[in-house]
Amino acid sequence: MPRIDIARADPAELIACPQCDALYRAKMPAHGERAVCARCHTVLIAPRKRAGMIIIALSAASLVLVLGAVWFPFLKISRQGFVNEATLLDAALSFTGGPLLVLSLAVTALIVLVPLARAILTIYVLGPLVFDRPAPPGALRLFALAEALRPWSMAEIFALGCAVALVKVADLANLSFGPAFWMFAALVFLTVIHDRWMCRWSVWEALEHGYTARQRKVPA
Known part of the structure; x- marks a missing residue:
């Protein structure tokens, strides 16, 4: 160029x-x-062929994985007959007393709420364009919000921190991963693919000028 x-x-x-x-x-x-x-x-x-549809599919999959990762057990710890299971929210909200409550809430927002919000906003903004409909109300502002949230989506940082913590406690107890762990790992993987497939300039052009996928400004 x-x-x-x-x-x-x-x-x-x-x-x-x-x-x-x-x-x-x-x-x-x-x-x-x-x-x-x-x-x-x-x-x-x-621009990629059918990129819009793929991005929506990845966002929908991320939405399901976030909800599943919150609901199902994340980790199972057993030692000398005692067994305890923890969900992702249990791990994020481990410290709920005193000033650490703010830290726990921040961790929860960065690993759960931000990926969830980005997935919902992406589907809301790109869905109508991909299916040859006008941009939804507030699409420009909401897409800008989704982009502003992108640096704050730290699911991969949390996954790395969990890996380090598990290495340290592996000799103290028997650990096994629950369904939420693998859902969360898949979420990190899908987030990387989503960001690589997103052509932001094409999306901005489509939103600012009212183009749809059929007009080839947002690859469907």
Whole structure:
């Protein structure tokens, strides 16, 4: 993607690299092609065939996995005949007394509420576009909110912390993973795929100009 003279360019036609801030004139590439930053090689625009439908499917799957991970047992600990099962919320809300309550609530929000909100917002915003309907009310603001929440979705950080903690207590008790653990692991995996498939520039273009998937601004 060629660089441009900023002084002569229309701001509405510009796209900035999220890594090095280089400015380019945005142009929708053909399906299967990508617009890449010439300076740091970050992918700027990457439309894919049927990407919208895949993203909605991934968001719906993430929604189910979040709810399942909260409901089913996350971990089972046994020692000398004593057995205890803990859900994901039990682990996140382990400290509920004093100032640690704020920390527990923050952990719960980052690993449960934020992924849940992002999945719901993605389905709400992209669903009508993919099925050739007008953008829903407040779509621009809600998609901006979903993008603002993206750095705060820390399911993978929690998974890494759990792995470290389990290594430390493995010699003290017998540990076994419940269904919620594997659901949570699948959620982390799906979140990575979701973020890689999302072409944010295409979504912004569709929302700002009212395009639908049939008009090829959001790959269906």
